[in-house]
Amino acid sequence: MTLFSLGSWPEARRIADVLRTETVGGVLLLGATIVALIWANSPWGNFYQDLSALRVGPAQWHLNLSLAAWAADGLLAIFFFVAGLELKREFVAGDLRDPRRAALPVAAAVGGMIAPALIFVAAGGEPRGWAVPTATDIAFALAVLAVISTHLPTALRTFLLTLAVVDDLLAIAVIAVFYTSGLHPLPLLCAAVGVAVFGLLVQRGRTAWWLLMPLAVTVWALTHASGIHATVAGVALAFTVPVNGPGGITLAGRFEHAWRPVSAGFAVPVFAFFASGVAVGGSAGTVTVAVVLALVLGKPLGITAATWLVQRFTRARLADGLSWWDVLGLGLLGGIGFTVSLLISELAFGSGSTLDDQAKLGVLTGSLLAALLATVVLRIRNRHYRRLRATEEADDDADGIPDIYQK
Template sequence: MAGEFNRSTWPEARRIADILRKETIGGALLLAAALTALIWANSPWAQTYQDLRAIEAGPAALHLNLDLATWAADGLLAIFFFVAGLELKREFVAGDLRDLRRATLDEGLAWIDMAGLAVLAGIGFTVSLLIGELAFGTGEADARFKIAVLAGSLTAALLATVILRLRARVYRRIHRSETADSDHDGIPDLYQQP
């Protein structure tokens, strides 16, 4: 019985590590954990879920005695920005962005299109701040913050709409060229070129 939990062999450990390094596995694990939490929080055992979230951990002397919900939210956010920063660093040091002349867009696209998408990403970020503040914020001072985030999101949405509407003709032309099927065989001509 004692030998059942011995360390696995190197090939087995490497295989498991390679599986866990795949982006799809990480996403699937995160999705499964989120789904489990949603079901648990809305089940008859919801109080145990709330009790688990309320457990405080961390050194009180450093003012880090936070509940598990805060540790999970802040920890996942820190990991996300750490990984995003590593990817950006790799692109700027060894990728296509190390020389701006190599940073090209597909034919028909312009940098203004990227600006429009960046504005949309900003909308997503500010709306997530607003949702977090509406869900967890309290107090009268928070009202000004909520209004400012909402106003910024609406302004960004308006700006992104204007930018992307001005470029809609280009997008339609790209779509027509990529989906053209002159021989009507169900395969776009773009994929049949030698």
């Protein structure tokens, strides 16, 4: 087995389409974050806080939530719905249906979760916030790649995307298991019935928006009422969508194509706007330092160590032309934690609390440092990547499929 091998040409084309959307989303995410930080630390910071705390929604359905809560509980459900579609497609119809290909990103994601958690606790972070630095933000990571104009090989980009998707699954499992405030069985049972009905409809090809949308919203509301974080509903619904279809056209692919721009271009940037407006002055503390160390050191350590262990205990080897510097660069990119990290911070410490502000400042600082270090490493490798890209383009045939994918 070859680590970071190219995979199939159809998968490479699909990944390229995803990367373009996520890169644009990363730029919007960065813009929303900068606006929030400037606004929260300006003389009009109180207005920003008042806007975040503005409550809307029907109180009788327990949905009279602040705008910040609507962004975290509601809009991020769209983000996790898309992540769920991507995850199912990868493991059912993508290259990762092969267990040998799946082993590496899964192992790297697990390593990238364990090492930051251990470093966070060892550095004196509050134990209940151990999961804050464990997530990777793929949109921000790909935006960094776009900014530095690296010629990172497609195989490594695919690995980074898959790592982040598995990372999201682990994060949503952590949220469901460790950050459920109180479980109410009846709404949860009703939500499960709603998911089953949704799955039955999509499996039978009943995809009218006026049928699925109200049902999905109902499942989300029932999940919210059950005490489990409402974003879990997005993943549960996504897992019911079929990924195989006639002529290669899949319902999961159609849903993903329709909702990924909404997620990357609206849902996640709006959440970032409400979640990242931290008053910088006086926010730093022990939790801040612990999060920074976990992201900058823990993520690359965990990802690189897991990759080495896969090679050590299997017959796998790095693909030709790649080195462990490439793996380190990916590990540093994995340290760019944002969307899910900010969400877990709010769940662990309470939105707007002192520890929440400390953790969010750590997420912002650690992500920035990880991005800068990744830029240094990948720019050193940039000349090698450019040479690989030139070789690949020179191998193109008249059929439009690079020869390297037909070997």
